[in-house]
Amino acid sequence: MTAEEATRHMIELCRSHFDEQEEQIARQRVVIEKLDADGHTEQAAIARKVLAELVLVREQTRQELVDAEQRLKAYNKFERRRAG
Numbered sequence: 001m002t003a004e005e006a007t008r009h010m011i012e013l014c015r016s017h018f019d020e021q022e023e024q025i026a027r028q029r030v031v032i033e034k035l036d037a038d039g040h041t042e043q044a045a046i047a048r049k050v051l052a053e054l055v056l057v058r059e060q061t062r063q064e065l066v067d068a069e070q071r072l073k074a075y076n077k078f079e080r081r082r083a084g
Contacts, residue, residue: 004079007072014065021058028054 001009028051035044 004072004075007068007075010068011065011072014061014068018058018061018065021054021061025051025054025058 028047032044032047032051035041035047
């Protein structure tokens with residue numbers, strides 16, 4: 001696998017993981033709403049901590065995606081110069 005192929009694969013994985021994490025965050029928010037509505041304040045507080053971790057991981061994934069896209073862009077620019 002070339003560096004370009006590996007970077008493209010990383011971009012695909014990051015996009016997939018980001019989408020999955022968005023879904024997890026949405027589900028967690030629903031859980032929190034239900035817990036709050038049912039008066040389960042302690043469990044809701046724990047669920048909020050889990051939500052914060054999910055958001056943190058999603059942001060790390062977003063940054064990995066941005067970094068990989070920048071690497072690919074730089075690689076493509078280098079290849080065009082080399083070919084040109």
